[in-house]
Amino acid sequence: MTVEELLNSILREVKPSPEDEQKVREVSEKITNALKSETKALGLNVEVEIYGSVAKGTWLKGDVDLDIFLMADKSIPREELISGGLKAAKRIFEDLRGRWIERYADHPYVEGWIDGIRVDVVPCYRAEPGKWLTAVDRTPYHTEYIKSRLSGEALDQVRLLKKFTKGIGVYGADIKTGGFSGYLCELLIVNYGDFIKTLEAASKWGRRTIIDIGGYYRGRLGEAKKKFQHPLVLVDPVDSNRNVAAAVRLETLCNFIMASKCFLRKPLRVFFDPPKPVKLTEESLKRRLESRGLDLVAVSFGAVEAVPDVLWGQLYRTLDSLRALLENWGFKVYRAKAWTDEHGLTVLLFELESSILSRLKLHMGPPVFSEEFWNFLSKHLGKRAASTGPWIEGDRLFVEVERRFRDVKDLLEYFLKVDGGISVGVRGKVAEAIGRGFKVLKNTELWNTMSVNADFNLFISEFLDGLPIWLKVWLEEAEANFDEARDVKAR
Secondary structure (H helix, E strand, O other): OOHHHHHHHHHHHHOOOHHHHHHHHHHHHHHHHHHHHHHHHOOOOEEEEEEHHHHHOOOEOOEOEEEEEEEEOOOOOHHHHHHHHHHHHHHHHHHOOOEEEEEEOOOEEEEEEEOOEEEEEEEEEOOOOOOOOOOOOOHHHHHHHHHHHOOOHHHHHHHHHHHHHHHOOOEOOOOOOOOEOHHHHHHHHHHHOOHHHHHHHHOOOOOOEEEOOOOOOOOOHHHHHHHOOOOEEEEEOOEEEEEOOOOOOHHHHHHHHHHHHHHHHOOOHHHOOOOOOOOOOHHHHHHHHHHHOOEEEEEEEOOOOOOHHHHHHHHHHHHHHHHHHHHHOOOOEEEEEEEEOOOOOEEEEEEEOOOEOOOEEEEEEEEOOOOOHHHHHHHHHHOOOEEEEEEEEOOEEEEEEEOOOOEHHHHHHHHHHHHOOHHHOOOHHHHHHHHOOEEEEEHHHHHHHHHHOHHHHHHHHHHHHOOOHHHHHHHHHHHHHHHHHHHHHHO
16 A cells, blocks of 8 residues: 555545534534523623634544634633633533533633533633733634635645544643644644655654744744743744744654654554554463563552643652652662553552662762761761671772662652652642552552553553554564665665
8 A cells, every 4th residue: 555545545534524524513503502692691791713623624533622712802800701601611511411521721611522522612812912811812813824824635634644643642732641732733734735744854853843934033043942942842823932832742752753754664554543552461461570570660549639731740740759769769760650540540650670679788988088088987887887898999988788678669658658758759639649548569469450440451561562552563564674674784
């Protein structure tokens, strides 16, 4: 199958049919009409408008997000707009027999589901460019900008890029993913022209890449580098002070670059539609752990009571703090990752060279002619704290001292039981969850949880693989190509 045939096949699957578009129009009209009536009944003077991917024509079949904005004049107090807008949204979801949840990142909104379609109802202001009153006031301008520059075939190119980023797991500007927003995908197509050209450009991106479609920083690249400290910068064409790619973490960016290089070398369907990792059995888990010679250690606890962006932000910072704790006490951490189903189970997972350390550790002291000489002797000889030494190597004193914590379980349980781990960098909401109860599990002790939670089982399976499933499949398919390339190079 040629690249063109593959992309056409993917496009047939992700491009909405006329029936799909009709359903979205009907749901849109039903919700907008209900919101107009409800806001009027509440005395909230707003205009109800549809923006985002539906308005731009870049949404994917079976994956539609309907963004409805309640646009107010700036004379309306923010508190009145937010409280009235959220109240109206909640009422119409209840009246239409849908379900809803209140969310916020920089700005509160209501996320709901009607007839199988996800709907975000967002209060905002009709602001002038550069005079934004809320974090979402730019959205109408984003929609108009894309509509003025993309149409027809170009919209399909956006769909391919969105599906590609979803398939490789880098789609989403939320804290959990740290990846590509829909608007970023659209702007990349505006800038590069089509899906393949975007991947070709991405395959050549470096550690710092700046894309300035509007040319705001032409001749002033140094100023842009100073203003935006992110690995990927795409200057917002409707706000030169904003980086559309600010949410993209370096790790996520590198995954996109790697996937772009791999796809260009051997294009496969797996980039768009990867299979799920294979669930582990108790026996396969045991075999894989034994074959590695490393230890898995997990801190397992219940739900963290916070909205997703706060939850994941605190989990990532907590993970870094606990990794530093382990390393400071002599445990060598190979990898660390956080996982949660966001409602009942949260896990901080560490892969260690060993979860049990030697009884003694080597401690290097000061040079003999240092002012710290007597202090070191007093501490390690006078009190007989050292099990061996001190002795001299070169000009320095050395001792062997007994470890306070040999088993990683003892270390984690000691520091987490005190205050949920706040004293060692565990963030507030996470510490509260840990304070309600936690377990430290090692290796096959993970099985009890894996056996009853399929998603957690898949997480451990992929973690042990050490690479995303799309790359695992691609490597199997591309192995012959690598061999051919090595043969050519050898000749």
